[in-house]
Amino acid sequence: MSTAEASRSKRRFDTVLIANRGEIAERVKRACLALDVRPVAIASEADAAEAAAFAEGGPICIGPATASKSYLNQAAVMLAARVSGAGAIHPGYGFLSENADFAEALERSGLIFIGPPASAIRVMGDKIAAKRAMLDAGVPCVPGPGEPLPDDVVLIRRMADEIGYPVIIKASGGGGGKGMRVVRASDEIADAVSLTREEARRAFGKPELYMEKFLEKPRHVEFQVLCDEHGNAVWVGYRDCSLQRRHQKVVEEAPAPGIDPALAAATGARCAEACRQIGYRGVGTFEFLYENGAFFFIEMNTRLQVEHPVTEVTAGVDLVVHQLQVAQGEAINPAAFDRPPSGHAFECRINAEDPDTFAASPGRITLVRFPTAEGVRIDTHIHDGYRVPAYYDSLIAKLIVHAPTRAQAIELMRKALAETRIEGIATNLPLHMKIFNDPDFIRGAVDIHHLEKRLKEGFSADA
Amino acid sequence: MRDGPRHRNGLGNLADPKLIEKLSDWLEASGVYELEIRNADGQSLVLVSGGSRYGGKRHAVETATVKAPFAGHFLTAGDFAVGRFVKASEVIGLIEIGPLRLPLSSPSTGVLRDIKARSGELVGYGTALFIVEPTP
Numbered sequence: 001m002s003t004a005e006a007s008r009s010k011r012r013f014d015t016v017l018i019a020n021r022g023e024i025a026e027r028v029k030r031a032c033l034a035l036d037v038r039p040v041a042i043a044s045e046a047d048a049a050e051a052a053a054f055a056e057g058g059p060i061c062i063g064p065a066t067a068s069k070s071y072l073n074q075a076a077v078m079l080a081a082r083v084s085g086a087g088a089i090h091p092g093y094g095f096l097s098e099n100a101d102f103a104e105a106l107e108r109s110g111l112i113f114i115g116p117p118a119s120a121i122r123v124m125g126d127k128i129a130a131k132r133a134m135l136d137a138g139v140p141c142v143p144g145p146g147e148p149l150p151d152d153v154v155l156i157r158r159m160a161d162e163i164g165y166p167v168i169i170k171a172s173g174g175g176g177g178k179g180m181r182v183v184r185a186s187d188e189i190a191d192a193v194s195l196t197r198e199e200a201r202r203a204f205g206k207p208e209l210y211m212e213k214f215l216e217k218p219r220h221v222e223f224q225v226l227c228d229e230h231g232n233a234v235w236v237g238y239r240d241c242s243l244q245r246r247h248q249k250v251v252e253e254a255p256a257p258g259i260d261p262a263l264a265a266a267t268g269a270r271c272a273e274a275c276r277q278i279g280y281r282g283v284g285t286f287e288f289l290y291e292n293g294a295f296f297f298i299e300m301n302t303r304l305q306v307e308h309p310v311t312e313v314t315a316g317v318d319l320v321v322h323q324l325q326v327a328q329g330e331a332i333n334p335a336a337f338d339r340p341p342s343g344h345a346f347e348c349r350i351n352a353e354d355p356d357t358f359a360a361s362p363g364r365i366t367l368v369r370f371p372t373a374e375g376v377r378i379d380t381h382i383h384d385g386y387r388v389p390a391y392y393d394s395l396i397a398k399l400i401v402h403a404p405t406r407a408q409a410i411e412l413m414r415k416a417l418a419e420t421r422i423e424g425i426a427t428n429l430p431l432h433m434k435i436f437n438d439p440d441f442i443r444g445a446v447d448i449h450h451l452e453k454r455l456k457e458g459f460s461a462d463a
Numbered sequence: 464m465r466d467g468p469r470h471r472n473g474l475g476n477l478a479d480p481k482l483i484e485k486l487s488d489w490l491e492a493s494g495v496y497e498l499e500i501r502n503a504d505g506q507s508l509v510l511v512s513g514g515s516r517y518g519g520k521r522h523a524v525e526t527a528t529v530k531a532p533f534a535g536h537f538l539t540a541g542d543f544a545v546g547r548f549v550k551a552s553e554v555i556g557l558i559e560i561g562p563l564r565l566p567l568s569s570p571s572t573g574v575l576r577d578i579k580a581r582s583g584e585l586v587g588y589g590t591a592l593f594i595v596e597p598t599p
Contacts, residue, residue: 061587
């Protein structure tokens with residue numbers, strides 16, 4: 001028996017069902033083929049015709065266009081795995097990727113879920129439990145008591161002084177900007193508490209209040225982790241995803257500019273430690289707010305992220321290949337990840353949407369041309385004649401550039417954007433062009449409100 | 464599709480095989496299962512995805528299609544062959560998913576006009592499997 005045959009015979013699975021669609025299905029397929037694992041695609045009726053050329057034999061149509069009856073239909077996905085002889089399911093991102101019940105159902109039925117154990121998804125899915133787990137592991141969280149405020153104002157003032165101003169007082173039943181008040185000094189506490197409590201009583205029927213540190217202009221910075229089932233956990237770089245519109249990331253970069261590498265390394269190491277403590281497996285992302293030189297944990301995503309390529313190109317790793325290897329039971333070599341990132345990377349999410357109104361723009365793409373140059377990577381599923389269905393996320397491609405410095409990466413992205421042509425539908429390419437010509441963005445380290453502010457005021461290039 | 468507006472169109476002879484071929488391609492590409500067209504002379508054409516029936520001046524024959532309710536391996540039941548008489552709710556095929564076998568029944572009493580998949584073939588949700596022409 002050859003070495004290759006021997007390693008194949010030890011494998012837990014040789015066929016992977018990809019329970020997703022679009023660019024990420026293509027991305028996972030590529031990793032499967034790199035490891036000589038057979039990928040099996042699924043499709044809804046809306047995607048079936050377009051995906052015909054996807055893999056040998058084509059995708060298995062598992063349901064109608066509505067996601068709840070196809071990509072989110074756990075029974076249909078599992079039955080498709082059964083008929084195709086798949087031993088494992090890769091959930092991609094979105095859909096069933098962070099569904100603990102689904103992961104558990106697979107574990108019970110003898111199928112491998114390419115992701116963390118159901119228990120870890122559950123802990124991290126519960127915000128309070130996640131915060132507690134992070135504090136236990138020494139990961140910094142947004143300061144605050146994490147329990148309802150007492151009635152005594154003197155006590156509340158003492159807590160606020162300890163957190164440091166500004167703080168935000170929130171009604172526990174509130175949301176959407178209602179029932180919350182920012183307090184900037186100690187002498188404002190008493191009024192703010194009584195007003196917010198009264199509001200909370202009237203609007204939500206619950207006088208319960210919470211308090212935490214208020215971050216005015218935070219950045220969104222996140223850490224990538226990778227863990228195996230043998231107790232090895234590493235962090236693989238960090239990304240800045242502050243350019244967001246309505247909490248949707250638009251542009252991501254790695255590494256996050258202007259952050260002390262020693263602080264980043266210490267935070268990354270704590271994330272890896274937290275993974276060991278909760279028995280994590282596979283890839284995951286710790287999301288933080290970053291302000292005034294400090295990180296505050298907000299949540300963990302227990303799956304592969306859309307923006308994983310910026311980490312891959314700067315760290316020189318294939319995260320999806322690692323996901324598959326870890327699911328096969330292989331051990332990772334922590335020493336292989338112990339090196340600084342190389343160069344700088346950006347990712348533009350190209351969406352089928354109007355660049356001004358952001359209305360979805362489904363329809364037939366008459367022509368697609370992507371640049372091919374050193375340092376340019378395109379993750380996509382579209383081609384000439386592809387019809388963008390109206391039923392799903394509008395992401396049609398990711399344009400990723402990698403260059404030795406941030407300035408060179410910006411230059412390369414401008415060139416790549418200029419050379420990209422997508423005709424027949426509207427895309428947000430013009431918005432990306434504006435972003436990569438925005439002086440503040442070029443300077444780096446903008447906060448999470450920057451893009452919305454620019455969209456409201458207009459980009460300086462417009463003026 | 465049958466409830467659509469019946470406006471006059473510029474289509475020529477509906478019996479033209481080239482036209483039928485073109486319409487069939489459009490049907491397949493758009494994922495529409497059935498299309499009924501009438502031209503200015505009162506000729507009608509009913510196209511069923513994957514096949515068509517020229518209706519001449521008469522109204523075309525209605526057929527019923529049995530589609531796969533799940534992805535699985537298609538199996539024919541018994542000796543059902545094209546042209547055979549079938550009864551309503553008679554089991555004419557199966558979908559096999561591992562140890563599971565789901566019966567596929569005829570929607571009406573009539574004649575089995577077509578079997579669209581091979582026995583043992585992996586079929587997806589919504590794949591047309593049988594065409595049954597009901598007897599009046």
